[in-house]
Amino acid sequence: MGIISSLKIINEIAFNTFKESLKSRFFALFAIFAFIMLYASALGSMLSISHEERVLADISLLLIEIMCLVYALFHVSSALTREIQEKTIYLILSRPVPRHICLAGKELGVMITTAFIALITSIMAICVIKTRGLDVPSFFFAAVAGAFLKTAIITAFAFLFSFVSTSDTTAFVMSGLLYVLGHITSELGPLMEKASGAKYLMLKACSIIFPNLNLYSLRETAEAGFPLSIGALAAALIWIAAAYAISAWLFSKKEF
Amino acid sequence: MEENEKQKNFSLIKNYSIPIISMIMLLAGNYIANSSYVSSFPPITELNPTSLSAPLDMAAIALGSRRVFADIWLIRILIYYGKENIGEGHASSADEVYSEFYERAFHIARLDPSFRSANTLTAAILAFNMSQYEDAENLLKYLLKYQPKQRFYTQTLLSIAQKKKGNPEAVLESILPIIREPDCPALIKNVTALLYRRAGQWQEAEKIYIDIINSSKEKDYVEKAIEGLKDIAAIKSGYPDPILSELQNL
Incomplete structure (x- = not known):
């Protein structure tokens, strides 16, 4: 199969996945819930009196990231594992579509959906900020891009976990744990200095194995003058590619 | 026999080459990421x-x-x-x-x-x-x-x-460079206005009070600024500063 025809198939599967997610009732409910959460954050920020602009932007950006992550993880389970369980995957695999192409299409579809969620929640957040008569911070869009990159990494690993775990819930929990560990990784340095023996080795292993997601927390660092580095971008692409390669390998070995 | 063993090993490597290469890529990604990471926050051990x-x-x-x-x-x-x-x-x-x-x-x-x-x-x-x-x-x-x-x-x-x-x-001299910043706390602006009043520079104090009224969301300080403007108006009409004793303690 040629590269162009492969890309065409990936494109078709991705947009089909995206369209399906938009049609689901869960999407509408999620959008309403997102708006309520973002609007509620405005009430919280009002308590900070003269720091409302910063507080509202910070809470909104965290909510955008969490919503993208949660939606992406729910979507991963329905994008492939549920299709495998419900045997609807045969509709694709019965055609001359290699499994790794199918997986690439599904992953891209989930990432497009995540980007769409990030866009919608960002528009909602901007509306809430503007209704309060405040300015949108200059780093807002960079922070949303960082959140999207972070979610894309976790999504790639979530697909991998969905192949090695026994249920959707386990894959969801494992991906959530990776998100948490990814933030803790960069904090391990000072702890390692104080640790010794097995404890040190364990911390060292964690710092080597788990991706450092704080690199993409631009909502935390962009204002202080720490933009996304090329190294961080390269690392994100490597992680996504590696997680995809292992997932594709596992998918190719899977028997239905 | 040896040939068979070699072929077996080769096929094993071939079968697992993708996950092995991917794991190496993951570690390389981590190396690249960690070498370009500088935290702008205090270490976790200082959180106390x-x-x-x-x-x-x-x-x-x-x-x-x-x-x-x-x-x-x-x-x-x-x-x-x-x-x-x-x-x-x-x-x-x-x-x-x-x-x-x-x-x-x-x-x-x-x-x-x-x-x-x-x-x-x-x-x-x-x-x-x-x-x-x-x-x-x-x-x-x-x-x-x-x-x-x-x-x-x-x-x-x-x-x-x-x-x-x-x-x-x-004190006044050292505060001045920051009071024009939009996120300077109203408390500091208020202290500066009081210091100006103590120094008898009413116009400067007036400017700061107006700035507090226009920019601050802290009701207490806005009320204080309004009071301050009234006091300055009274002082300009010849009355003594009503909080003179308080200002002496600054």
């Missing part, structure tokens, strides 16, 4: 959590959201500070009521040293409202360790040192 702060600190680290949790701690400290209606000039009673203020203020600093408006506000409250100069200086020195170029901290530290020496003119 209490039973009150531990769950929130854990969430701050786990979600990579120190900024948001510094915001939450700011809201908490503002609620804590607002729990008793103790105004400026009642420093001794404030010490007793706000016994946790310093620790809470330090916690915001540990979570986010770049939160200059909040950190300057808490340091200024400690120094100018509670007369806890040592605590305010410790807080600002800690902040300067992580934000050495932050003018808000250097100037506030300088003004506190001058206040300790009882040199109001020098």
Whole structure:
């Protein structure tokens, strides 16, 4: 199969996945819930009196990231594992579509959906900020891009976990744990200095194995003058590619 | 026999080449990521959590959201500070009521040293409202360790040192560079206006009061600024400054 025809198939599967997610009732409910959460954050920020602009932007950006992550993880389970369980995957695999192409299409579809969620929640957040008569911070869009990159990494690993775990819930929990560990990784340095023996080795292993997601927390660092580095971008692409390669390998070995 | 063994090994490597290469890629990704990472926050070991702060600190680290949790701690400290209606000039009673203020203020600093408006506000409250100069200086020195170029901290530290020496003119001089910044706390602007009043520079004091009225969302300070403008109008008509004795204590 040629590269162009492969890309065409990936494109078709991705947009089909995206369209399906938009049609689901869960999407509408999620959008309403997102708006309520973002609007509620405005009430919280009002308590900070003269720091409302910063507080509202910070809470909104965290909510955008969490919503993208949660939606992406729910979507991963329905994008492939549920299709495998419900045997609807045969509709694709019965055609001359290699499994790794199918997986690439599904992953891209989930990432497009995540980007769409990030866009919608960002528009909602901007509306809430503007209704309060405040300015949108200059780093807002960079922070949303960082959140999207972070979610894309976790999504790639979530697909991998969905192949090695026994249920959707386990894959969801494992991906959530990776998100948490990814933030803790960069904090391990000072702890390692104080640790010794097995404890040190364990911390060292964690710092080597788990991706450092704080690199993409631009909502935390962009204002202080720490933009996304090329190294961080390269690392994100490597992680996504590696997680995809292992997932594709596992998918190719899977028997239905 | 040996040939068979070799073929078996080769096919094993071939079968597992993708996951092996991918694992190497993951590790390479981590190497690249960690070599380009510099944290702008104090290390986790400095967080010094209490039973009150531990769950929130854990969430701050786990979600990579120190900024948001510094915001939450700011809201908490503002609620804590607002729990008793103790105004400026009642420093001794404030010490007793706000016994946790310093620790809470330090916690915001540990979570986010770049939160200059909040950190300057808490340091200024400690120094100018509670007369806890040592605590305010410790807080600002800690902040300067992580934000050495932050003018808000250097100037506030300088003004506190001058206040300790009882040199109001020098306090005024050291505060001036930061009061034009949009996120300068209203408390500092108010202190500056009072210092101008003490120095007899009514026009400058008036400008600051107008700035507070136009830009601050803190009702207390807006009311104080309105009062201040009324006082200055009265002074211009020949009356003495109604808070002259208070100003002498500055």
